[in-house]
Amino acid sequence: MTMKKAIGIVVAAIAVVALGFSGCLFLGRDPMSFAGGSTVALAAYQGVDITGVPAQLASADLVKRGEYLTHAADCQACHTAPGGAPFAGGFAFNMPFGTIYSTNITPDKQTGIGNYTDAQFLAAVHKGIRADGEKLYPAMPYSSYTYMTDADALAIKAYLFTLAPVHAPARQDQLSWPFSQRSLLAIWNVVFNPDERFRPNTGQSPQWNRGAYLAEAMGHCGECHTPRNLAYAPDNHGKFAGAPTAGWRAYNITGDKDSGIGNWSDQDLFSYLSTGHANGHGGAAGPMGEAADDSLSYLVPDDTHALVAYLRSIPSHASDLPRTVKTAAPASYKEGVAAESNSRGEKIFAGACASCHDWTGVSPVTDYATLTGVRAVNDPSATNVAQTVINGVNRKTVEGTIFMPAFGEGYSDDDIAAVANYVTARFGAKGANLTGKDVADLRKQAAQQSKETPNG
Amino acid sequence: MLTLTINGLSHDVDVPEDMPLLWVLRDHLNLVGTKYGCGIAQCGVCTVHVGGKPVRSCQLTIGDVGTRAVVTIEGIGSTPNGAKVQQAWMEAAVPQCGYCQAGQIMSATALLDSNPQPDDSDIDAAMAGNICRCGTYIRIRRAIKNAAAKSA
Ligand code: FES
Numbered sequence: 001m002t003m004k005k006a007i008g009i010v011v012a013a014i015a016v017v018a019l020g021f022s023g024c025l026f027l028g029r030d031p032m033s034f035a036g037g038s039t040v041a042l043a044a045y046q047g048v049d050i051t052g053v054p055a056q057l058a059s060a061d062l063v064k065r066g067e068y069l070t071h072a073a074d075c076q077a078c079h080t081a082p083g084g085a086p087f088a089g090g091f092a093f094n095m096p097f098g099t100i101y102s103t104n105i106t107p108d109k110q111t112g113i114g115n116y117t118d119a120q121f122l123a124a125v126h127k128g129i130r131a132d133g134e135k136l137y138p139a140m141p142y143s144s145y146t147y148m149t150d151a152d153a154l155a156i157k158a159y160l161f162t163l164a165p166v167h168a169p170a171r172q173d174q175l176s177w178p179f180s181q182r183s184l185l186a187i188w189n190v191v192f193n194p195d196e197r198f199r200p201n202t203g204q205s206p207q208w209n210r211g212a213y214l215a216e217a218m219g220h221c222g223e224c225h226t227p228r229n230l231a232y233a234p235d236n237h238g239k240f241a242g243a244p245t246a247g248w249r250a251y252n253i254t255g256d257k258d259s260g261i262g263n264w265s266d267q268d269l270f271s272y273l274s275t276g277h278a279n280g281h282g283g284a285a286g287p288m289g290e291a292a293d294d295s296l297s298y299l300v301p302d303d304t305h306a307l308v309a310y311l312r313s314i315p316s317h318a319s320d321l322p323r324t325v326k327t328a329a330p331a332s333y334k335e336g337v338a339a340e341s342n343s344r345g346e347k348i349f350a351g352a353c354a355s356c357h358d359w360t361g362v363s364p365v366t367d368y369a370t371l372t373g374v375r376a377v378n379d380p381s382a383t384n385v386a387q388t389v390i391n392g393v394n395r396k397t398v399e400g401t402i403f404m405p406a407f408g409e410g411y412s413d414d415d416i417a418a419v420a421n422y423v424t425a426r427f428g429a430k431g432a433n434l435t436g437k438d439v440a441d442l443r444k445q446a447a448q449q450s451k452e453t454p455n456g
Numbered sequence: 457m458l459t460l461t462i463n464g465l466s467h468d469v470d471v472p473e474d475m476p477l478l479w480v481l482r483d484h485l486n487l488v489g490t491k492y493g494c495g496i497a498q499c500g501v502c503t504v505h506v507g508g509k510p511v512r513s514c515q516l517t518i519g520d521v522g523t524r525a526v527v528t529i530e531g532i533g534s535t536p537n538g539a540k541v542q543q544a545w546m547e548a549a550v551p552q553c554g555y556c557q558a559g560q561i562m563s564a565t566a567l568l569d570s571n572p573q574p575d576d577s578d579i580d581a582a583m584a585g586n587i588c589r590c591g592t593y594i595r596i597r598r599a600i601k602n603a604a605a606k607s608a
Pocket residue numbers: 491492493494495496497498499500501502503512513514515
């Protein structure tokens with residue numbers, strides 16, 4: 001074999017592998033392809049409206065409709081820094097290659113979107129292109145929002161333009177090379193942004209289509225719940241199978257009975273989506289708590305039911321999490337798993353946790369504080385348990401305030417690791433093995449004041 | 457209007473459902489033996505019994521109390537273990553400033569209710585959430601053991 005020929009074969013082989021690989025990535029791009037069947041352009045779809053606002057708001061003015069859709073698309077959670085003015089940006093996204101910050105989407109003319117034309121706004125929402133032509137990082141979920149209709153996006157714009165303008169200059173992103181090169185996103189966009197509007201599936205019910213629109217074009221559930229590929233784009237081969245996000249874990253929301261929501265009743269799901277809590281399954285905290293409070297709780301019941309119907313249709317996908325333990329721990333701390341440990345974790349639990357969570361895990365105070373049956377407690381990585389201990393819970397819900405103190409300031413990394421390991425062992429399927437260093441990492445990933453992170 | 461059973465008596469209160477029980481006890485029913493400390497379930501001073509279990513009343517909303525019977529420091533002396541605990545408390549002269557003591561007595565009584573002969577580690581597990589800034593822990597431990605001996 002000549003040298004040339006050999007090189008030719010190698011090059012061809014690499015090309016095939018590369019094509020196959022990108023093809024595979026590409027195939028993982030469409031979040032709704034799992035449903036099969038045929039789709040039609042929205043204009044050609046016969047039947048009830050599946051985009052826009054629900055029937056009860058159909059005759060509301062543009063701004064009211066925009067407000068509903070802004071909630072549905074949950075713009076606020078990411079475009080608001082903790083303690084900052086709503087929609088004024090500054091929320092940090094800590095990623096393996098650096099930190100970027102959300103921007104100000106109040107109508108301030110200098111630092112916000114006050115000068116955006118309709119066309120510019122649509123380009124940002126559908127294509128990830130800023131008014132100055134620069135590309136947005138896909139932390140802005142434009143590859144989801146791209147499915148949003150022009151009318152809905154512009155209703156959101158109309159609502160945002162009624163907000164008080166806030167002067168809030170963008171914070172400087174801190175990204176390592178080559179991720180600091182926005183121009184490279186052109187390639188990412190070609191491969192991963194379908195840049196097309198929602199196409200109803202004629203083989204599915206109108207309710208399913210409404211749910212799909214809400215979940216994909218608006219709520220962008222997959223941005224957290226779908227694992228990402230090497231290019232950091234959602235890989236829908238494992239659609240909704242769960243993924244790490246911002247130092248927390250977004251859990252499997254496919255129909256898998258052990259690690260997903262296969263054993264949740266429709267009522268459980270409805271309750272969780274509309275209030276951020278379902279008895280026997282625990283409550284949302286962290287990013288999902290925000291999604292519940294800023295977005296999902298605003299949906300009218302029909303829309304929430306549509307989301308439930310859509311979620312039910314997602315193919316089951318097993319993940320690495322064990323089956324959730326549904327039985328309470330014994331009343332005495334001396335019995336049950338992790339009983340003889342007489343550990344640091346047990347001591348901390350006795351002093352700081354037992355009064356609300358009880359040694360059984362079934363709270364005598366409120367269902368919201370019951371640990372039995374909670375997914376996070378049954379996650380042997382203890383990621384969300386540790387984050388909840390560090391950050392506490394402070395949610396304003398339709399059912400009142402849900403509060404747990406944040407212990408992150410008062411307890412060391414080792415203490416938090418010890419109590420998270422104890423809690424997962426006593427109340428969950430399998431005890432975690434967190435170390436103080438793991439906890440320090442988790443703190444960093446969820447941090448909102450990470451100015452100090454140097455990124456070459 | 458909500459109806460609560462406190463120390464065996466029924467009380468009608470007209471308060472929002474998300475008001476913590478502690479506020480209802482102190483501000484609406486003038487049962488001020490239960491104290492306010494941290495307000496975030498960290499000190500134990502507000503402990504009362506709800507349905508027989510020790511509960512931090514600063515965290516329990518009135519709507520979540522439901523029909524469960526509430527016992528406070530004002531009523532604990534008329535329960536058998538409560539009477540023993542209070543007697544033992546006086547014999548050991550447990551309190552220093554006294555601020556934490558209502559909560560200590562409520563937690564200690566709940567402990568004896570569920571475990572008549574607690575050992576040191578049982579006492580630790582049950583009492584760890586009750587903080588005493590005066591450091592009366594040694595006397596608390598002794599008084600609990602004495603109270604347990606009375607029941608034997
Ligand atoms: S006031 Fe309730 S525990 Fe401190």
